[in-house]
Each structure stands twice: as structure tokens, then as C-alpha cells.
Amino acid sequence: MSTLTLDRDEIVRLAALATGDEKHEASSYSTLDALLVLYGRVLRVDPADPGWEQRDRFILSKGHGPAAYYAVLSWRGFFPEHWLPTFTRQGSRLGSHPDRLLVPGVEASTGSLGHGLPLAVGAALALRAKGGDQRVVVLTGDAELNEGSNWEAIMLAPQLQLGNLTLLVIDNGSSTIDLVPIHERLAVFGWHAEPVDGRDHAALEAALSARYDSPAAVVATVRTTP
């Protein structure tokens, strides 16, 4: 875990460099603060060794709008800043949806909604089988929770008592289906779920740092642009 100064302006600057054709801007910027807090204060990672076995795992399940994700990874040193302006250009490693085979630091290739949480459950099980204390944090959008595969995994994870799993829901008000309050719905399934202000760094850090015997869910509400 690191205790870096959370330079939000720097992340906004870096994200703005990724000016490709397709940015899913609302999706990207709503994740910005949570990603900054995760990579600056919560996750145990080593940008010099992206495959370090002891690292915590992060999966951007929704995949959409990865400009902020790429900005944070670049800020942490997983790849150089000059990659960012190549975003979505022919020959770039940075597509509209992250590819783990192309981008250092990306744990899973995502983009089709509803894949990341089951993957994260499997990774959490595997890490437990290996006896490690690493965590798995998976980010979904609120609209992504419309996908049924998420609810399969939401049912499953508490039964498996995956205390090394954290679901971070970025609620930017995109869902057509009214899921509010999401944290209450997750709690019904056995998650330790709490709502936070998705722009409040201290609240995000506290919520995302906590671990319980059951899987944790942090529902970060974001209704403002950067």
C-alpha cells in the first residue's frame, strides 16, 4: 500500500491527453477519484513489476471510458505518459477497452459488461487457494449491474466468504433500472456494503481499505463532472 499525495489535477491533465475518438467521458471521469485513491492509497502494486505475485488485483469490469484508468496507471509509472495521446489510434496499446495483453498493470481485458465480477470471484478464490493475503478489487458501473451475470456473482461471493474481495460500484446515475439504494440491495445478498461520496477521497480511502470476513461493497455516488 502506498501513501502518495493524491494529485487530482495531475490525473485530470493526464486523462485529457487521451483524446481519441471514443472516451465514454461520463464513465471515465466518474471513476477518476476512486481510481486515484485506489492506486495512490489502497492497492499494493509495484509498477516496476506489474506481475509481482504479492500485488493486489484490480479489475475495471465495465472497461468503458478508461481515460482516467490509463491516466492513473501512467501516473503510477506502469507506462509512459507519451502513450496517452495515442489513445484509440491505430497501433496504440490503449484502446477504448483495456487489454491486459497490451497494457502493463491491466489485470483483465474487459469491455463487455458483466464479466469482471465473476472473474474477480475466481481470482479471489485462487488467491485464497494459494494462501496469499492479496485483495481483489473490481469496479462496475451502476448500469453494468443490469447485467444478470453480476447478480450470479453477487449471490455467490458471500456464500464463499470471500473477505479478500471488494466490489466498487461507481454510481454515476447511468442505470435505466432503478437500483437505488444499491448498497442496500447488495447487503441483502450478504455483502458488507456501504455508500460513499465518490468524490470524497478520505471516505473512499476508508471504505476501500476496510476488509471483512464477507466480501465488501463500496457504492460510490458521483453526480458531478471533474
Added chain:
Amino acid sequence: MIAMRAQAIDTVAELFEDDPRVAVVLAEISVDRFEPVFAQDPARAVNVGIMEQTMVGVAAGYALEGFHPVIHTITPFVAERALEQLKLDFGHQQLGVLVITVGGSYDYGSEGPTHHSPGDVQAFLTIPATEILVPGAAAEADQLVRATYANGHLTYLRTQLVVNREPRDVEFGRLLIERRGTQATVVAVGPMLDRTLDATAGMDVTVLYATTLTPFDAETLNRELAGDDVIVVEPFYAGTLAGTLTAALRDRPVRLHAVGVPRAIIRDYGTPEQLDHVLALDAAGIRRQITSAIG
């Protein structure tokens, strides 16, 4: 004779015991048959319940962490319902898994179309670099599971109830030569071998036996090619392997004929053997089709 599914599960259980990187992820089906692996190490064996998409995703999570996952259920519930998970979680991410299904084509003949899956191989063929295995006997399933479980690829192994009388000593990626002739070449796939040999009795044709469909053994096919007609006898939708054979024979002008499951919803009930007869996929029906094709 041990059933193909039972053998495949027994082999996985042995590998699970010997190799700490093997993980088993199930979606309720066959949990009782996998009891030894749950008893041995529940950290590497999980039954997710009736949720096939999550079964695939969870297996991919194990694969991301360096395990060799094995998943298993009834054919359509993974090959069709969870096809996108297979494509993206494994194909796109270049992760390995061994998918073992039970109930190929119309093995669940009394259950009706909801449990049929003659389109399974065609579905898997849409995912590049998938390895597809169709053993024709339990011992062949054992050999192919051992050869592929840790290969790092998306590998699909299809089991069926009807098997050949005697297993062959199969090798991953190789066609076997069953009979040599001069007038035509017949490629029999997995459980279709015995009935194809019966169907072609007295015919002057070469019969090759395929248990690995991808990667396909183009070298043996081209070397053993007899005549200008190639007939593939396949236990799934007729024509499924047309693209594979066309690619394998790209430099050879041949007439390609497909004998397989007709492309229609099967509304009849019965045992696999009864449906084989109804669909002209018993020896007599195959002989009629081959004779019609090559005259």
C-alpha cells in the same frame, strides 16, 4: 465399459490430486461425481450453483492466477449460453481452460430441444485458437484430457453416450488411418467411427479417424487423400467441419460432402441410438448418404 464422461471426470480427479494447479469449477451438474476433488481440496474446487456464465468467469479468475481450470456441465448450457464468456474471458485474454461437456448433440434424447446441442462445435469454432476434441471412447477421453489440461489454451472436450467398440491409441492433433482405399476419403469424427467403418464395408475408400478437430491434421489428410471426394461423418450439425476441411485441402480440388445432424430442431424423442436411426446417422443411413454422394 466405463462411460466417456465418467472416465473424463476420473482423469480430472487424478490430475487434481497430482497437480496442485488444477482447479475444478462446476455449475451443479456432476457435483456428486466430482466428490473426490471437493474432499481433497475445496480451495481448488467450487460449485457455483446453477450459473454457467459465472462458472466460466470464475474459472477464468483461476486461470488469471496461474491455475489450470476445468469446467463441466451439460453441453448447451456452456457452449451456447456462456459462449461470450468463453470467447472473452478465455479466447480474448489467451487463458487456458478445459471445458468438458456431457450430452453431445441429442444424447439427452428424452429431454427435447432444450437439452440438445448439435451446434456446440460450430459455436466453439467461432473462437480463434480453440482446441476441439471429440473422443470416441472413454480411454481416448483419458488420453486427450491428460494431453491438454495444462496447455494454456481454451480446449473443448465433448463426451457422448454412444462410443466405439474399441478405443484407439489416439494422439492429440493427429488423424488415425483406419483403412486405405482409392475411390474416396472418409473422415469419421469421434463416436461416428464404428458406424462409418460398418457403413463403408466393401467400399474402396480410405477411412481416417479424427478426435482432434482443431488443430486439424491437414498433413495426414493430404498425404492419405484418395479419389476426388472427401466425406466427413460428424456427430454434430452437418457441415460444421466444412471450413476446417476446406482450409486443410486448400491446394487440392476435391468435392466435399458432409454427413451429420440435419440442421433442424429435433422434436422427436428417444434414445441416442433411436435418434441416430431417425436422422440417418446409423450405419445404414450413413451408407446411403455416402453412396448417394459418391455414386
